[in-house]
Amino acid sequence: xxxxxxxxxxxxxxxxxxxxxxxxxxxxxxxxxxxxxxxxxxxxxxxxxxxxxxxxxxxxxxxxxxxxxxxxxxxxxxxxxxxxxxxxxxxxxxxxxxxxxxxxxxxxxxxxxxxxxxxxxxxxxxxxxxxxxxxxxxxxxxxxxxxxxxxxxxxxxxxxxxxxxxxxxxxxxxxxxxxxxxxxxxxxxxxxxxxxxxxxxxxxxxxxxxxxxxxxxxxxxxx
Amino acid sequence: xxxxxxxxxxxxxxxxxxxxxxxxxxxxxxxxxxxxxxxxxxxxxxxxxxxxxxxxxxxxxxxxxxxxxxxxxxxxxxxxxxxxxxxxxxxxxxxxxxxxxxxxxxxxxxxxxxxxxxxxxxxxxxxxxxxxxxxxxxxxxxxxxxxxxxxxxxxxxxxxxxxxxxxxxxxxxxxxxxxxxxxxxxxxxxxxxxxxxxxxxxxxxxxxxxxxxxxxxxxxxxx
DNA sequence: CAAAATCTCTATCTGCAGATAGAGATTTTG
DNA sequence: CAAAATCTCTATCTGCAGATAGAGATTTTG
Numbered sequence: 001x002x003x004x005x006x007x008x009x010x011x012x013x014x015x016x017x018x019x020x021x022x023x024x025x026x027x028x029x030x031x032x033x034x035x036x037x038x039x040x041x042x043x044x045x046x047x048x049x050x051x052x053x054x055x056x057x058x059x060x061x062x063x064x065x066x067x068x069x070x071x072x073x074x075x076x077x078x079x080x081x082x083x084x085x086x087x088x089x090x091x092x093x094x095x096x097x098x099x100x101x102x103x104x105x106x107x108x109x110x111x112x113x114x115x116x117x118x119x120x121x122x123x124x125x126x127x128x129x130x131x132x133x134x135x136x137x138x139x140x141x142x143x144x145x146x147x148x149x150x151x152x153x154x155x156x157x158x159x160x161x162x163x164x165x166x167x168x169x170x171x172x173x174x175x176x177x178x179x180x181x182x183x184x185x186x187x188x189x190x191x192x193x194x195x196x197x198x199x200x201x202x203x204x205x206x207x208x209x210x211x212x213x214x215x216x217x218x219x220x221x222x223x
Numbered sequence: 224x225x226x227x228x229x230x231x232x233x234x235x236x237x238x239x240x241x242x243x244x245x246x247x248x249x250x251x252x253x254x255x256x257x258x259x260x261x262x263x264x265x266x267x268x269x270x271x272x273x274x275x276x277x278x279x280x281x282x283x284x285x286x287x288x289x290x291x292x293x294x295x296x297x298x299x300x301x302x303x304x305x306x307x308x309x310x311x312x313x314x315x316x317x318x319x320x321x322x323x324x325x326x327x328x329x330x331x332x333x334x335x336x337x338x339x340x341x342x343x344x345x346x347x348x349x350x351x352x353x354x355x356x357x358x359x360x361x362x363x364x365x366x367x368x369x370x371x372x373x374x375x376x377x378x379x380x381x382x383x384x385x386x387x388x389x390x391x392x393x394x395x396x397x398x399x400x401x402x403x404x405x406x407x408x409x410x411x412x413x414x415x416x417x418x419x420x421x422x423x424x425x426x427x428x429x430x431x432x433x434x435x436x437x438x439x440x441x442x443x444x445x446x
Numbered sequence: 447c448a449a450a451a452t453c454t455c456t457a458t459c460t461g462c463a464g465a466t467a468g469a470g471a472t473t474t475t476g
Numbered sequence: 477c478a479a480a481a482t483c484t485c486t487a488t489c490t491g492c493a494g495a496t497a498g499a500g501a502t503t504t505t506g
Contacts, residue, residue, distance in 0.1 A: 201464075
């Protein structure tokens with residue numbers, strides 16, 4: 001990547017630790033530059049408009065204006081901005097809201113640094129980011145486990161976003177329901193459930209529902 | 224249960240909150256009596272020998288002597304004692320050690336009071352206790368979900384203990400492996416894997432591997 | 447040491463899961 | 477408003493999962 005084409009990253013988080021930690025690492029990257037550090041949602045919006053970042057790492061819980069609101073505000077003005085929600089294990093309920101507000105995905109705050117960096121690059125490339133920190137280790141096992149074939153590279157942990165219906169069906173799968181039970185519960189045909197399940201498997205890059213459910217549970221994508 | 228045949232319970236935990244909370248409730252039960260409250264492992268052993276409890280609720284993280292060591296010491300002297308490990312979400316790695324040391328199962332500290340009481344009664348009846356607090360809610364969904372049939376009572380969350388091999392296979396299942404992959408990994412035949420899986424399904428009272436894996440993950444029975 | 451538990455294996459059978467290949471209806475988005 | 481995405485459905489086919497019923501070998505336990 002030639003100079004001058006660095007990925008412009010804005011970091012919005014009220015925790016100094018996170019800002020300094022992630023911010024420092026971003027500054028070290030050859031292909032990234034930190035264009036601002038905001039400590040609340042309001043400031044994040046102002047800085048985004050001023051610096052026009054490619055990617056924003058956006059905390060949810062912030063003073064004055066939440067990350068959700070800031071995401072909406074930024075998307076309204078700068079729709080090309082890729083916003084990645086930063087969450088803790090506890091506020092996963094806001095992830096859906098964040099994505100509805102226009103975020104491309106989320107990242108757990110205890111993510112490994114390399115995960116964070118790859119999330120930024122994925123977001124920049126226009127891919128959705130559903131990547132965790134906590135479960136990254138467990139997940140890499142699942143992934144490698146399902147790809148024992150020699151030479152197979154570990155699959156990137158990036159998903160196409162699920163549609164609402166797919167999310168619903170994924171949740172039922174994670175309750176241990178069979179396809180026919182899901183069909184009954186959602187009042188659709190079993191064939192339709194199979195269609196959705198098929199798409200979900202594809203998006204997860206998994207071979208069967210057990211792998212999907214494991215991945216979803218370990219990544220907090222379902223209750 | 225006639226008077227004089229109350230379940231004698233010993234409570235060992237260094238947290239006063241837990242001792243007082245659980246201890247108080249145990250004292251209220253018609254079929255239980257609290258024969259002691261220990262605040263560390265050493266005291267737990269001494270009090271167990273003195274009061275010969277039927278059931279011990281044993282914390283893992285305690286001063287002077289850990290719950291694991293105390294469990295071993297008590298089992299060596301009073302092998303009929305039923306010891307239930309008390310854990311937090313964080314020290315689940317010790318559960319296996321506790322069970323190897325002779326505990327009949329475990330209970331998460333944030334368990335509902337009724338769960339705790341039923342754990343004590345289950346343990347007293349000689350049943351293994353693999354019951355959580357945290358995941359009880361999610362699990363009850365799984366259980367009820369797999370038992371939509373009208374009139375079906377929700378299954379008690381008590382498992383026969385898994386053998387070592389079954390635990391190993393459960394772990395592989397939770398990594399998303401198919402039966403033939405597990406067979407390859409453990410160097411046994413696929414048929415043998417199916418035998419173990421069948422037993423695991425029976426012990427969990429589940430209908431398929433997805434339900435088992437969901438239950439195991441939500442209850443911290445696997446990594 | 448004998449009994450019980452555990453681990454292993456074989457073999458057959460049914461059924462659900464998932465792949466594949468559309469295609470129409472509805473909703474969302476530019 | 478037109479295009480794209482989403483949700484729904486049908487239908488067929490293969491294969492793995494799991495049930496069932498043993499049974500021998502080994503290890504653990506009283």
